[in-house]
Amino acid sequence: MNVTPRPWPGALRHASGQVLPLAGSAHVGFDRVLTGGQMAAAGELAPDLRDLLSTERPPVCGLTLRTPRIMGILNVTPDSFSDGGKYLAGEAAVARAVAMAEDADILDIGGESTRPGADEVPEAEEVARVAPVIAAIRAAGMAIPISVDTRKAAVAEAALDAGADMINDVTAGRFDARMLPLAARRGVPICLMHSVADPKTMQAHASYDDVSTQVFDHLAERIAAALEAGIPKAHVIADPGIGFGKTLQHNLTLIRELSRYHALGVPILFGASRKQFIGTIGHSDTDGRLGGSIxxxxxxxxxxxxxxxxxxxxxxxxxxxxHLAIHEGYEETPDA
Structure with missing residues (x-):
């Protein structure tokens, strides 16, 4: 396992001393880096490491990443843990997409639940759920970037043909050997998420000696596989996979140490919305997890x-x- 540097984040606007932007952020910087239990000043870093941790990441679907982007979840499934069945009908899904597009930068559309214990959905059924919805969203004149949430290359290709712009694979290309070559051939961004086993059995495999390091190493391996398949690094996004084959304590550790994943050199996607650990700590059912999710x-x-x-x-x-107004400052305008 590698010893990876963990930049120590803090507000960029109010920092003093030599502070570098964290992965190109406009509001978060770092002045120290923790490596192997030793803290070093950011100014003492070797130039290549300094650039790796501080350089702005390439845009995703034309969206710059200096401030966090919001990806709205749209599950066209009967059994997703939070909104299963609500948007299975095409009209309801498009209406929800229109509503979310008011505030989201990207829509993430999935036709197979990957909650713990979920069964696999046949390819044809998954295609029939997602492709018509994506096509209908495009037919409605919506230009918002769309991600397809799938681990199957055939589903991803059908979604791209219907108007999707990127792929979000919870298995980082492990489930379907055709996925990484597809992303390379179509020239689209792909999010590689850490997970273990499959949704049906993943919680039985939630065992790590050092969860933060092992997740990092796995993502580094999958990024290398993506590059070997011909995907440009500028098209790769990484996700530590909160809740996927992790216990509550694993999730908390990954969140505390999220900044270390910037050493992968790619944009970081974070998805913890309404997940079980929020309900456990916050004493709430699925519908009552808004505060914890925020x-x-x-x-x-x-x-x-x-x-x-x-x-x-x-x-x-x-x-x-x-949150950003507090960090970056806010200028009142006549219509504010």
Missing amino acids: AVALVAADQGAHILRVHDTYETRQALRL
Whole structure:
């Protein structure tokens, strides 16, 4: 396992001394780096490491990443843990997409639940769920970037043909050997998420000696596989996979140490919205996890996360606006 540097994040606007932007962030910087239990000043870093941790990441689907982007979750499934069945009908899904597009920067559309214990959905059924919805969104004149949330290359290709712009694979290309070559051939961004086993059995495999390091190493391996398949690094996004084959304590550790994943050199996507650990700690059922979901999203933003994947786009956008205004400053305008 590698010893990876962990930049120590803090507000960029109010920092003193030699502070570098964290992965190109406009509001989060770092003045120290923790490596192997030793803290070093940012100014003492070797130039290549300094650039790796501080350089602005390439745009995703034309979206710059200096401030966090919001990815709205749209599950066209009967059994997703939070909104299963609500948007299975095409009209309901398009209406939800229109509503989320008011506040989201990207829509993430999935036709297979990957909650713990979920069964696999046949390719043809998954295609029939997602492709018509994506086509209908495009037919409605919506230009918002669309990500397809799938681990199957055939589903991803059908979604891209229908108008999707990127792929979000919870297995980082492990499930379907055709996925990485597809992303390379189509020239689209792909998010590589850490997970173990499959959704049906993943919680039985939630065992790590050092979860933060092992997740990092796995993502580094999958990024290398993506590059070998011909995907440009500028098209790769990484996600530590909160809740996927992790216990509550694993999730908390990954959130605390999220800034270390900037050493991968790619944008970081963070998705914890409404997940079980929020309900456990916050004493709430699935529908009562808004406050906890926003809390962890803002912590991720302060760790330099580039994309926040959430169910509650309006509420998260409002919270993020206030959060950034505190960090960056706010100038009142006549219509503010």
